[in-house]
Amino acid sequence: MTVPTNRFPDDFVWGCATSAYQIEGSPLADGAGMNVWHRFSHTRGRVVNDENGDIACDHYRRYESDIELMKQLGLQAYRFSIAWSRILPEGTGRVNPAGLGFYERLVDRLLEKGIQPTATLFHWDLPVALDDRGGWLNRDIAGWFADYAESVFRRFDDRIKLWATLNEPWVVSDNGYLHGTAAPGHRSLFEAPIATHNLMRAHGAAVQAYRATGRHQIGLVVNIEPKYPASTSSEDVAATRRAEAQMNRQFIEPAMLGRYPEELRDVFGEAWPDWPASDVEQIRQPIDFIGLNYYTRAVVRNDPGAWPLRAAPVRQSQVAHTEMGWEVFPQGLTDTLLWIKDRYGAPPIYVTENGAAFADPATAAGDVLDDPRRVEYFRTHIRAVHDAMRAGVDVRGYFAWSMLDNFEWALGYSKRFGIIHVDYATQKRTPKASATFYSGVIASNGAVL
Numbered sequence: 001m002t003v004p005t006n007r008f009p010d011d012f013v014w015g016c017a018t019s020a021y022q023i024e025g026s027p028l029a030d031g032a033g034m035n036v037w038h039r040f041s042h043t044r045g046r047v048v049n050d051e052n053g054d055i056a057c058d059h060y061r062r063y064e065s066d067i068e069l070m071k072q073l074g075l076q077a078y079r080f081s082i083a084w085s086r087i088l089p090e091g092t093g094r095v096n097p098a099g100l101g102f103y104e105r106l107v108d109r110l111l112e113k114g115i116q117p118t119a120t121l122f123h124w125d126l127p128v129a130l131d132d133r134g135g136w137l138n139r140d141i142a143g144w145f146a147d148y149a150e151s152v153f154r155r156f157d158d159r160i161k162l163w164a165t166l167n168e169p170w171v172v173s174d175n176g177y178l179h180g181t182a183a184p185g186h187r188s189l190f191e192a193p194i195a196t197h198n199l200m201r202a203h204g205a206a207v208q209a210y211r212a213t214g215r216h217q218i219g220l221v222v223n224i225e226p227k228y229p230a231s232t233s234s235e236d237v238a239a240t241r242r243a244e245a246q247m248n249r250q251f252i253e254p255a256m257l258g259r260y261p262e263e264l265r266d267v268f269g270e271a272w273p274d275w276p277a278s279d280v281e282q283i284r285q286p287i288d289f290i291g292l293n294y295y296t297r298a299v300v301r302n303d304p305g306a307w308p309l310r311a312a313p314v315r316q317s318q319v320a321h322t323e324m325g326w327e328v329f330p331q332g333l334t335d336t337l338l339w340i341k342d343r344y345g346a347p348p349i350y351v352t353e354n355g356a357a358f359a360d361p362a363t364a365a366g367d368v369l370d371d372p373r374r375v376e377y378f379r380t381h382i383r384a385v386h387d388a389m390r391a392g393v394d395v396r397g398y399f400a401w402s403m404l405d406n407f408e409w410a411l412g413y414s415k416r417f418g419i420i421h422v423d424y425a426t427q428k429r430t431p432k433a434s435a436t437f438y439s440g441v442i443a444s445n446g447a448v449l
């Protein structure tokens with residue numbers, strides 16, 4: 001693949017990404033079952049300002065005008081997630097036709113507008129009915145997930161050509177079961193490894209199900225945050241390896257190589273089981289691409305008191321950070337793309353999420369002051385993708401996070417990642433300067449960088 005020096009290949013795909021619970025609203029509409037983020041956000045104290053996704057961006061009702069905005073931006077593709085509990089209100093068994101109907105309308109409208117729909121089956125919003133049966137701690141969930149996957153493959157594989165099984169299983173295991181900062185809010189050294197393993201078994205089962213009838217591409221979306229040691233001391237280097245294994249290799253490694261990183265035994269100790277080899281073989285199903293979510297890097301030092309990693313980030317001074325406190329470090333994206341290529345056999349890669357939160361207050365006059373740092377973030381990170389491609393990485397597309405300001409999980413609506421501003425009181429959408437910039441990138445296929 002020859003990559004032009006000053007633009008992207010002609011078949012490179014430009015899109016934006018969102019997820020169901022963060023933008024749709026109407027979480028219980030039309031027969032949908034409750035999901036764990038509905039229950040979590042309605043539990044006092046779990047989310048900033050006790051905010052929730054009851055309305056969010058009201059996309060469930062406003063999807064047609066939102067797709068019009070995507071068209072105006074010139075988006076070629078749109079990455080969204082399907083809410084499991086809209087399709088199967090109890091998580092298994094009875095299919096909810098109205099739930100399928102919403103995604104039918106969404107997909108058909110996208111196609112009418114010449115925008116490729118690309119779907120993620122699971123973006124953290126597990127049906128409560130399954131959580132109440134153990135959720136990711138119950139081995140049966142691999143079969144439950146495969147059945148759910150089959151119901152949507154059957155309905156949409158004629159129109160959706162790029163599927164992802166899971167979005168960032170690390171967040172579910174680490175935030176949801178180890179630290180309790182995300183739904184379902186458990187804090188357990190012993191539960192997290194079980195959640196990890198069942199998430200990956202579910203991934204494998206869904207890929208196997210897809211191979212039986214699917215005609216297009218399916219992959220796994222992982223968050224990778226490259227870890228750089230704070231010093232060359234053996235303690236800091238070892239801590240960095242633990243942090244890198246626990247976040248960056250815990251999921252991609254079983255999926256691509258059929259093994260878990262040995263450092264996980266060092267992190268979890270006796271809480272890390274000896275998984276059956278047959279399980280890990282089933283996880284390692286050939287996939288068509290890796291979806292990479294990249295936002296920042298971490299500089300890591302040894303910290304014996306930091307449970308359970310015994311590693312802690314070192315904030316870098318005198319450099320730009322986003323509203324999330326994440327360092328702006330585009331070189332980390334190039335490094336990560338090269339790392340995936342070299343370590344996992346040069347798989348096709350989509351950058352499925354990349355973006356930045358900055359405060360974008362609307363003025364009294366209704367204008368939106370898009371922080372110029374967001375444009376610079378996109379410019380430098382899209383350049384970083386191009387650098388990796390020029391170095392031989394097979395990157396197929398880039399999805400900006402996010403199309404709309406949206407519900408930022410436990411941070412509620414306090415963080416704005418959108419290239420389109422949302423006034424949550426009025427639901428007014430206002431494209432930001434970053435939308436105009438990104439629209440220019442798409443129109444010129446990256447030549448304006």
Ligand SMILES: OC[C@@H]1[C@@H](O)[C@H](O)[C@@H](O)c2nc(CNc3ccccc3)cn21
Pocket residue numbers: 019022167168171223293295353401408417
């Ligand atoms: O935080 C921004 C987005 C979030 O809105 C998406 O739903 C999610 O897919 C997403 N993943 C990351 C990067 N991974 C990460 C998530 C939580 C804590 C630390 C890192 C950022 N984001």
